[in-house]
Amino acid sequence: MIRSREVIPASLEHALIANRVLAALASNDLASQESQDAVDDGLRFLGSVLKGGQLASQRSIEADSYKAALAYGEGVKAFELVGRPGQNDDPTPYLEELLRCASALREHAGDDEKAVEDLKNFFRTIRDVALASTERPVETVSW
Amino acid sequence: MQSIDQKTYLEVFEQKLHSIQKLISDLERGLPRGISDDFIKGLKLITEAVETFLRRRVANLKATFASDPKELEAQTAFHAKVALRILGAIHQQYLPLLHAETQRNEYLIYPSIDRALRLFVADSFELTLVPSFEYNYAFEGKENFASSEIRLLEGHSDQGTMAALTALRNNTTLKRWITFLHFPVADRDSALNLCVLAHELGHLVDEANKIYEKLLPIELDKSSFDELVNVRCKTPAAGMGSKPGSPQLTFESIFTKAGVRAQCYISCNEFLERWIREIIADILAIHAIGPASYFAFNDFFAYMGAANTPSKSHPAPAFRLQLILEELKGMGYMGSLSEIDSVLSAALPRVEAGAKSAIYKDEAKVVQETIKKGLAGLLAKIRPVISGYSFNASAYNETVPKVLKKLKAGIAPIEVLDDRTGMMTPASVVAILNAGWELYKTDIAGFYSQFRAEVPKMERLGNLNQLLFKAVEASEILRRWK
Numbered sequence: 001m002i003r004s005r006e007v008i009p010a011s012l013e014h015a016l017i018a019n020r021v022l023a024a025l026a027s028n029d030l031a032s033q034e035s036q037d038a039v040d041d042g043l044r045f046l047g048s049v050l051k052g053g054q055l056a057s058q059r060s061i062e063a064d065s066y067k068a069a070l071a072y073g074e075g076v077k078a079f080e081l082v083g084r085p086g087q088n089d090d091p092t093p094y095l096e097e098l099l100r101c102a103s104a105l106r107e108h109a110g111d112d113e114k115a116v117e118d119l120k121n122f123f124r125t126i127r128d129v130a131l132a133s134t135e136r137p138v139e140t141v142s143w
Numbered sequence: 144m145q146s147i148d149q150k151t152y153l154e155v156f157e158q159k160l161h162s163i164q165k166l167i168s169d170l171e172r173g174l175p176r177g178i179s180d181d182f183i184k185g186l187k188l189i190t191e192a193v194e195t196f197l198r199r200r201v202a203n204l205k206a207t208f209a210s211d212p213k214e215l216e217a218q219t220a221f222h223a224k225v226a227l228r229i230l231g232a233i234h235q236q237y238l239p240l241l242h243a244e245t246q247r248n249e250y251l252i253y254p255s256i257d258r259a260l261r262l263f264v265a266d267s268f269e270l271t272l273v274p275s276f277e278y279n280y281a282f283e284g285k286e287n288f289a290s291s292e293i294r295l296l297e298g299h300s301d302q303g304t305m306a307a308l309t310a311l312r313n314n315t316t317l318k319r320w321i322t323f324l325h326f327p328v329a330d331r332d333s334a335l336n337l338c339v340l341a342h343e344l345g346h347l348v349d350e351a352n353k354i355y356e357k358l359l360p361i362e363l364d365k366s367s368f369d370e371l372v373n374v375r376c377k378t379p380a381a382g383m384g385s386k387p388g389s390p391q392l393t394f395e396s397i398f399t400k401a402g403v404r405a406q407c408y409i410s411c412n413e414f415l416e417r418w419i420r421e422i423i424a425d426i427l428a429i430h431a432i433g434p435a436s437y438f439a440f441n442d443f444f445a446y447m448g449a450a451n452t453p454s455k456s457h458p459a460p461a462f463r464l465q466l467i468l469e470e471l472k473g474m475g476y477m478g479s480l481s482e483i484d485s486v487l488s489a490a491l492p493r494v495e496a497g498a499k500s501a502i503y504k505d506e507a508k509v510v511q512e513t514i515k516k517g518l519a520g521l522l523a524k525i526r527p528v529i530s531g532y533s534f535n536a537s538a539y540n541e542t543v544p545k546v547l548k549k550l551k552a553g554i555a556p557i558e559v560l561d562d563r564t565g566m567m568t569p570a571s572v573v574a575i576l577n578a579g580w581e582l583y584k585t586d587i588a589g590f591y592s593q594f595r596a597e598v599p600k601m602e603r604l605g606n607l608n609q610l611l612f613k614a615v616e617a618s619e620i621l622r623r624w625k
Contacts, residue, residue: 001456003281005236007292016299019221026214056408059363063356069409076402089399134228
């Protein structure tokens with residue numbers, strides 16, 4: 001059997017990406033190199049989420065599909081928690097809108113406050129969900 | 144507002160960092176020389192990188208959020224949590240490996256394994272055999288250990304932190320592959336049982352040659368996948384909607400169909416990769432060491448009392464044994480009336496019946512259907528990796544009988560006569576192992592009859608294993624010195 005031990009699992013990596021986007025949005029300096037790099041990574045993450053959704057609908061297994069699928073799973077969870085207006089079941093329009101908003105921010109054209117707030121809510125949820133999934137039990141009792 | 148203040152997080156980090164670094168040094172002192180050198184270097188490097196990452200990030204955050212104490216508090220706590228998670232992972236996942244290695248390392252078989260691997264793994268690697276009290280064989284491999292983790296931290300750092308981490312990473316060069324083979328302590332004196340290790344080595348050959356990746360893309364079977372999603376959507380969510388009179392909530396009503404489908408896809412993805420990697424390792428092992436791999440697996444499954452059911456990590460045992468036996472058939476075995484062919488031929492109908500009766504449901508059904516449809520194509524892509532070293536029936540017939548003759552006489556088969564040169568030559572390790580299995584499966588009573596009556600049966604078997612270990616070790620020494 002194969003055992004895998006990861007010091008930095010994919011979910012912790014996703015938490016790091018989400019936190020950097022949040023820090024960039026909180027810094028009020030989206031023009032700095034650091035903020036731009038963070039938004040670029042956020043864009044890549046959203047791209048990976050959408051790719052995971054595509055692969056899932058095509059049932060296609062590819063070299064990086066597991067990582068994309070994990071990102072998609074987290075993206076859908078965020079959609080279920082914060083982005084489900086009107087009980088719409090399809091997360092794709094919501095995720096595509098986030099991608100559009102993040103791209104606009106990257107091009108310094110993101111002045112839509114609601115869209116920025118949606119982006120913050122999404123990445124805050126990703127950060128918290130992803131970080132929580134790496135938690136260890138505080139105590140184990142068995143008898 | 145954080146329930147724990149940032150000062151506490153940072154102090155706890157310092158304490159844990161110190162404890163873990165001390166533990167690594169203590170465990171290193173208990174290890175035999177030359178064991179897991181690069182793994183230890185990598186662990187030290189990661190802990191140093193985590194410390195650099197946190198210290199520098201906190202300094203940068205203080206400057207960035209000087210006017211926003213709330214965000215500074217949240218960011219500092221987040222970074223400390225990440226650093227603590229990494230330390231926690233090292234403590235929980237890697238230190239037990241070092242601890243286990245302080246026990247016994249199998250020096251007798253290591254040189255042969257090392258030589259075999261160099262045929263298939265072009266990059267540098269460090270291999271450690273780890274005795275385990277968990278009755279299990281397992282492979283663990285890390286490509287670019289430490290540098291990949293540090294690179295990841297670099298990607299989430301400010302420029303100053305990134306430069307410091309890059310410098311740290313560039314200061315140390317480690318072997319490309321850091322790998323561990325786990326084997327049950329109970330098998331340490333059985334050369335016969337340890338043949339399962341060939342399968343575990345197959346995992347390294349797969350990883351190093353990216354065999355699995357070459358088999359992609361694969362499309363999951365549509366009808367069983369859709370059925371899985373529909374069943375999951377309608378599955379009652381435990382503990383919810385259980386009030387009398389209230390409707391039973393299902394996964395679909397709590398989550399979304401997209402969420403359920405995503406989870407099904409993730410788990411099928413994981414199942415499929417694991418199962419195919421097991422099949423790759425099975426095929427590589429059977430070609431590398433021939434029937435010895437089948438026999439060792441058959442005994443291992445028996446010892447495990449393995450039910451003929453698939454798991455998240457493995458296809459059903461009977462399916463695997465059938466695949467292995469059919470591969471042996473394709474390698475020319477089972478085509479004669481020899482004793483070994485008779486044993487293998489007798490096993491095939493039983494294994495086929497077992498494979499037919501295995502029950503697959505949920506993810507296992509999706510993956511089994513997917514693999515079944517593409518199996519011929521998968522096998523055709525796996526075989527070329529090992530075809531040049533396949534221990535087929537003619538290689539068996541050419542090498543094993545001479546070794547077996549010595550073994551039957553109670554002699555460690557270290558050297559055999561090479562008919563072509565008329566010289567004594569080191570016996571092949573694969574022939575030694577197969578001779579051991581043939582003797583055990585076809586004429587063990589004859590071997591036991593050479594002992595005095597008072598010697599217990601299992602001690603006689605232990606003697607056979609000692610002869611095999613001796614032959615493996617000594618033939619390897621001869622090969623190196625000749």
